[in-house]
Amino acid sequence: MGANEQAGVAASAAVAALAKANARLADGKTPLVKNCWYIAGWGSDFTREPRERTLLGQSLVFYRTQGGQPVALLNRCPHRSFPLSQGKLEGDVLRCGYHGLAFRQDGSCAEIPSQTSVPPSTCTRSYPVAERGPFVWIWMDDAARADESAIPDTSWLVDPKWNYVTSYLSLQANYVYLQENLLDLSHFTYLHPSTLGTPEYARSPFEVSTTENTVHISRFVAECDVPPIYARTGIAGKMSRRTESEFVSPAMHHASAVLSDLQPEPGKRRDFTVYITHFATPETQDSTHYWFSFARDFALGETEVDEYMRQSAITAFNEDKGALEAIARIYRTEPEATGAEIHIKSDQAGVAMRRILLRMANEQV
Amino acid sequence: MGANEQAGVAASAAVAALAKANARLADGKTPLVKNCWYIAGWGSDFTREPRERTLLGQSLVFYRTQGGQPVALLNRCPHRSFPLSQGKLEGDVLRCGYHGLAFRQDGSCAEIPSQTSVPPSTCTRSYPVAERGPFVWIWMDDAARADESAIPDTSWLVDPKWNYVTSYLSLQANYVYLQENLLDLSHFTYLHPSTLGTPEYARSPFEVSTTENTVHISRFVAECDVPPIYARTGIAGKMSRRTESEFVSPAMHHASAVLSDLQPEPGKRRDFTVYITHFATPETQDSTHYWFSFARDFALGETEVDEYMRQSAITAFNEDKGALEAIARIYRTEPEATGAEIHIKSDQAGVAMRRILLRMANEQV
C-alpha cells in the first residue's frame, strides 16, 4: 500500500467522523438567521428616489420621508406584484407605477385609484429600521419583536474623537464563510502577504473565549515593530500590540488593535487604537452584502491617512472576497465538499462561531 | 397594536382566503392552452430559407413551398434530433444538414440516403397552418381537430377600406399577464402617462360582459376632446368615444375605438374607427411572442400616419413589456407572490378572463 492508498483509507474513516461533526456546524445551506439586526445600507442609500435592495432573499424598496426618516418596505405591490421601487414618491407616500396604488411608510395603503375605499388588508410589509452613524440597521423578523437596544454598539462612528472610513464589497458567497474568515488569523500570511500578513503575527499565541452568542479572540505581542499602517502616520519606536476580535452577531464582527509605545516620550501619547468593523448582511443564501468601517483615534482630520486606510482595507478585503468566491464555485459543483472539510488548530474560534450560528438558525421560529 | 401590526393581522387572514380564490385563476404556472389557433408569425417569416421559432415550448421550423404555401414542422430530425432549420430546401423537401434525411411538407420522409427504402415511421410532425392577411396562424394540438373556421376574424387586415401597421415585441413573461394587462384600463394613467393615459379616461365607467369563452369591456364617453392620435390626422371638434375591448381567445385581444363627431359638417364623415389587435403566442411557459396591429378606416394611404401609429404603439406597448418583465422577475425569486395577490375593482374583466383560461387549460386532454 503506497502513501496515496494509505492516505485514502485514513481519509474515508475520517470522512465518516467528519460528516457527523460537520453536521453540527452552520454552513452555506443553513437557513439564514432572521431575528437579528442587520445593516440595510448607508444612510445615503435612503433618499427621495426609491431604490431596490435584496436582503435575506427579500426584495425591498428604500426611501426617506420628507422628515428625514429612512423607510424600508417589501418591494412588491400587493395587487399585481409590481416592484414599488419603480414607483414614485408623493410626499411620504410611495405610488405604484403600474395601477397607482399608494402606500404609506407603515405599509398601509393610502389610495386605490379605481376604488373609493381601501380595505385594510391592502398593504405591503414595512420593516423596522434605525439609523446609527453612517448606517441604517434593519429588522427582518416579526416587527413586534424588534428591539433597538439589541443593535450592536458602534458609537465611535458618531464620536468626534474618532475618524473613520467605510466601504462596501458585494460578495458572491454565503455569509457564514465570511464570518469564519474574519475569526481566522492564520490566513493572513498566505492570502494577504503584501497587506496584512506577517509570518510572526500569524504564529503568535492567541486565546479564544466564548459566551452563549459571541466568540472572542485575544492576542498580545509584547514587543514589535510599528506596522506600516501606523508608521504612515508618523508613529515610531518599539511597541506592544494587543488585538481583540469578536463575532458580535451574525451581522457584525468587530476587531480592535491597540499599539502601545513601550518608551513614550514625555508628554506624548502612549496608546494608538484602530477599530475595524465588518458588517455582513446576507443578500441571498449565496451572496452577501459586506460593509466595513476602519476607525482610528489618532491622526484625526488627516485625509491622506483616511485614503490610505480605505485603500488598504479594500485591497485586503478584496483578497478575502476572491478566496471566498473561489471556494463558493467549488461548493456549487462539488456540494459534498463542505461536509468533508477537516479542521485545524487555528479553526477553534471559527468552529465555535459556526456552532452558535447553527443553533441560532435552528432556534428561530 | 400599530397600523403596521394591524395591517399584518388583517393581511394574514386575507392571505388564506386569497390563496383559495387565486387558485381558481390561471397564472404563470398554468399549463399552456394548446387547442387554440395562435399566430405563428408574419407571412414574411415563411420563406425559402428555413427558420427556427419556438412556440408553446416546441422548437419549429418554418418554410414556404415553391407554390407559396407556408409550412411548419417539428424542428427535429427523427433520426438524431438535428434541427431541421439548419437544413436546406430542395424543391418542397427539407433536407437535414447532418445525415441528409429529407422531409416533405406533411412531415413524411422522402429519402434516407444510406437506405433504399423509407419506413413510414420515419417522419417529423407537421402542424396545420393558415395564412390570413399579414399573419400565419398555427394549430399546435392534435391536427385532426384543426378547424380553420375557428380562426378569429381579422378580415379588416385584407380590406382596402382599412390601413394598418403591425409590429412585434418579445416579452420575457408568461402570456396570462399580458392578456390581463390588455383587459385592464386602470393602468393607463400610471404606466402610460405620456402615451395612452389620461386620469379622466381611466376613471370613466365601464361595463364588463362575459360569454363562455370571451370577456368584453365597453366604455362610452359622451363628449371628449380629440385624442392626439386622431388630431394628428386633421380630425377636430367635439366627439363622443366608444371603446370595446375583448379577450377573443388565449391568442388574441381585440380593441376598437370609435370617435364620433358630435356636429359633423355637412358632407363630412361622422365616425372614425381604429382597431388595435393584440396577438399573444406563448413562446415558452415564461416568454411570449407579442404581435400587434393598429388599423384605421380614415387617413388612408397617409404613410406619416402609419409611422406615427406604429411608433405610438411600440412606445406604449414597450411600457407594458417593461412592467410585465419587472413583475416576472419578482415572481421568479418570490414564487409565493402570485397566490397572495389582491384584486381591485378594475380587475373584474381580467379575473373573469383568468378563470376562463384556467378552465380551458384544465379541460384540454
Next chain:
Amino acid sequence: MGANEQAGVAASAAVAALAKANARLADGKTPLVKNCWYIAGWGSDFTREPRERTLLGQSLVFYRTQGGQPVALLNRCPHRSFPLSQGKLEGDVLRCGYHGLAFRQDGSCAEIPSQTSVPPSTCTRSYPVAERGPFVWIWMDDAARADESAIPDTSWLVDPKWNYVTSYLSLQANYVYLQENLLDLSHFTYLHPSTLGTPEYARSPFEVSTTENTVHISRFVAECDVPPIYARTGIAGKMSRRTESEFVSPAMHHASAVLSDLQPEPGKRRDFTVYITHFATPETQDSTHYWFSFARDFALGETEVDEYMRQSAITAFNEDKGALEAIARIYRTEPEATGAEIHIKSDQAGVAMRRILLRMANEQV
C-alpha cells in the same frame, strides 16, 4: 386519413418500440465511464504554474515536478475547499493560497502552518497519470486498479517515421454523441460538403465488426481519384483507398486511411497512410474535451503540409462540433428527444458502440 395522420399513427407505435430499444443504448444521461484511461491534456499543460482543469465533473489541479513528472491532484484543499490551482509550488510541494497547507504529489500533506503535527487523514486525492508522446493520460477511478498497459497505443506519435499535428476543441455536448459521430461516415456528404464529403464515398459499402469492447468499420474503394489532402503533397494518379475506423475505448477513436498507387512508377512508394486519432474526455456530463491528432508517413518535415492538415482538421471537426452542440440544445429543451430517435442502416456501428458504452457504465462499481 392523410399522410400526416398515417405517419402519426405509425410513429406512435414506433415510439413505444423505440423507447424500449433506445433504453439499451448509452445516451447523454448515462453515467460517465470512470474505469478508463483518458487524455488529461497536452504535456505542455503540466508546468511549474499550477492550472485547473475539470475532467469527468471533477476539478483537478495539474503541475509538473522539478524532476519533470506530471501531477494531477484533486483541486480542493481538504481544510476549507480552496482551489489548490490558486496556490504556489515550493519545490515539488503545492501550498494552498488560503491557510498555507502544503501537499506532496502523492496528495499527502507536508505541513499545516498553525500546527506542529499533520494527521495522516489530511490529504487531497492524487490521480495516476502517464505521459505518452504529446499527451498525458489520467486514471480517474480507484488508483489501485490503474494499469498503464491499458493505455491505448499511440506509438506513432513518438516515431520519427511519422509527422503529426494536433489540436483541441471544447465541445458543449456529451461525449457519447461525439463517439457516435466518429463511427458514422454517412454524414460526410451533408455536414462536411466542402471538406470531407463526397457522395460516392458516403455510399461506398462498409463492414462493421465488433469485439467485446471495440467497434470497427472497414471500407475499401478499389479505384478513386486522389483526395485533395493527398493531392496537396504531390501524390497523383489512380489509387485504391482503404479506411479503418475504430472505437478503441470511451476515450479514443482511431481512423487510418491507406492510399495505394495502382500503378506506382518504378522505385516510387506505393502506400501513403494517415492516422486520424480522436480523444474524447468528458469534462462534465454535458461537455467534452476533444483533442485530435492528424499523422502521416509521407511528406515528412513539410511544414506547409502540417499547417494544411491542421487547418483541414479544425475546419471539419468544427462542423461536427456545431452539429453536436445544436443537437445538445434540442436535448436540453426537449429531453424526450433522445429516447424517440430512430436508427438507420448507417447507424450500425454507432448503435453497437452505444450498447457497449452502456454496459461499461453499468458494470463499473
